[in-house]
Structures are given as C-alpha cells and as structure tokens.
Amino acid sequence: MRIAVPNKGRLHEPAEDLLERAGLHIVDGADRQLYADTVDPEVTVLYARAADIPEYVSDGAADIGITGLDQVRESEVSNLAELLDLEFGSCRLVLAAPEDGDIETVYDLDGGTVATEFPNIARRYFADLDVSVDIAEVSGATELTPHVDIADGIIDITSTGTTLRMNRLGIIDEVLSSSVRLFAREDVADDEKVEQVRMALHSVLSAEGKRYLMMNAPESALDEVKDVLPGMGGPTVMDIAGSDDVAVHAVVDDSDVFETINDLKDVGASDVLVTEIERLVE
Numbered sequence: 001m002r003i004a005v006p007n008k009g010r011l012h013e014p015a016e017d018l019l020e021r022a023g024l025h026i027v028d029g030a031d032r033q034l035y036a037d038t039v040d041p042e043v044t045v046l047y048a049r050a051a052d053i054p055e056y057v058s059d060g061a062a063d064i065g066i067t068g069l070d071q072v073r074e075s076e077v078s079n080l081a082e083l084l085d086l087e088f089g090s091c092r093l094v095l096a097a098p099e100d101g102d103i104e105t106v107y108d109l110d111g112g113t114v115a116t117e118f119p120n121i122a123r124r125y126f127a128d129l130d131v132s133v134d135i136a137e138v139s140g141a142t143e144l145t146p147h148v149d150i151a152d153g154i155i156d157i158t159s160t161g162t163t164l165r166m167n168r169l170g171i172i173d174e175v176l177s178s179s180v181r182l183f184a185r186e187d188v189a190d191d192e193k194v195e196q197v198r199m200a201l202h203s204v205l206s207a208e209g210k211r212y213l214m215m216n217a218p219e220s221a222l223d224e225v226k227d228v229l230p231g232m233g234g235p236t237v238m239d240i241a242g243s244d245d246v247a248v249h250a251v252v253d254d255s256d257v258f259e260t261i262n263d264l265k266d267v268g269a270s271d272v273l274v275t276e277i278e279r280l281v282e
Ligand SMILES: Nc1ncnc2c1ncn2[C@@H]1O[C@H](COP(=O)(O)OP(=O)(O)OP(=O)(O)O)[C@@H](O)[C@H]1O
Pocket: 006, 008, 009, 010, 011, 049, 050, 051, 067, 068, 069, 070, 071, 089, 090, 091, 157, 158, 159, 160, 178, 179, 180
C-alpha cells in the first residue's frame, strides 16, 4: 500500500509530522528521495507535489493521499473517497476584486476576466451561478493581476488575509473552504491496510486537546470523584494494595483540566498527575 505525501511546500512538514505521531515512522527517507519505506513493510511513501497527489492516487501510482481539498477539487478526478479531515492546512478559496473598484458582487464580473491558479474550480463556480467569465490561468502572484489589467478579479487562497490586504483586494465570495484530507482510491478504500492507516491518523487527531489524569482518592470519595470527571466512558479505577485509597485514571479535555483539578482536590483526591496523550484509539 502506497501513501502519497507532499514533497515540499507548506504541507510537507505537517504531513510527515502526522505520520510520525501516528507511529508510521519513515525509515530511509533521505531528502529529495521519491520513495521511502515506513516501519510497516506493507506501507511505502511516495513524495509528490501537493497538486499532483489526487491524480497519482486516482491513476494508481499511490493508493491513498494527503493533500488539500482544494487540490482534490481542482484535479476533477472522480474515483477518490475522502477518509478523514486531517485538520491542518486550513484556508479559503475566495473570489476577490480591487477594494476601490466597481465590482461588488459576483454578477458584476459578467463578461469580465478572473485570474486563478484553480481554473477548473473557477469554471465550475461561475457556471453554477450562470455568470460568463474568461478564466486567465496563472501560476502564482495572482493578487497582482487586477492591478496590471490582466484580470478584473481573482480566485485565490487566503488564510491570514495579509496578501489580499497588501494588494488592496476585498473578498466578494467564498468559493471553497479547504483543509488537508486523507483520501483513497475508491477501489481500495475498504482495504484492511487503508483502514489501519486511517485509524492511526485518526487516533492522533482524537488525542489532540486531551490530557490523561491520574490520581489517588479515598475509596469512600469515589462517587464524588466520578461526578467531577467528565471522562470518556467513565474513569478507570484500580485498587491500591494495602491502602484504603484507589487509583483513578481518566481522559479529560485540556480546557477542563484547570477546573477539574480544583474540583478533584475539593472532594479529596491527591497526587494528581497530568500527562499528554500521543494517540487515542477508540
Ligand atoms: N495560505 C495558504 N496559501 C497557500 N496554500 C495554503 C495556504 N494555507 C493552506 N494551504 C494549502 O496548501 C496547499 C499549497 O501547497 P503547496 O505545496 O503548493 O505549498 P506552497 O507552500 O504554496 O508551495 P509552493 O511554494 O510550491 O507554492 C494549498 O493547495 C492549500 O491546500
């Protein structure tokens, strides 16, 4: 089973980092290599441009892929199944035009030109709205084009909004909200190995924002301790040999930890340990 991963650009590091945290360690993955092995002999990695990954998975060069939803939509391949939102690389594809111009709605662009790195998404967007627009395909610095009379507006990625602001462009509409996804070719989407990889990545996402709490508590206070712990499926309780205390373990949302510890102390818990969770397989 082969997994296609961005070889450079902003998605490369977070994608590799996620595989590492999922325990799918890359071995022998020296820089600028096309393929790498992982600790699982059945899983190999193919490094490719983020924009090429949907096509590679669709054609069978890889079986599953990690790239932005914007790239999947732009590729127009139809045999991919989304397995997981990996919750990084979040951005919006927006329609924008000069702030001081006379384009205020998408309909004002009828008969005009729009520059973009995403011509397929752009064509579909305008066709759906029945707006007739010429698409000028560019390969970068899209934000400049309205200021050099190449286009009346643009469809481009924004995340912090800095680039649009610097180029005095205002957002007219959101075309797509994107983040990085794990997807598979439909014919292998239900394979056992694909499911194992999906589950491993999911376990990392599930652990994010969660903490593991361990404490001792008098057995007589157990009901109150349980009431305080919001825990998933109730806490784990273990007897401590030769003691009236029990050990209690629970998973708690990071945002609840401060309040939960205070409440636990109030009902008699002691020796509270808080640790991070690497993965949570449900
Ligand atoms: N602010 C952003 N700008 C561009 N892409 C973003 C942004 N935020 C998230 N992304 C995601 O990253 C993808 C771009 O990946 P790419 O590998 O092209 O990164 P890059 O850093 O722009 O590299 P390059 O310098 O080659 O353009 C986008 O398709 C999108 O899914």
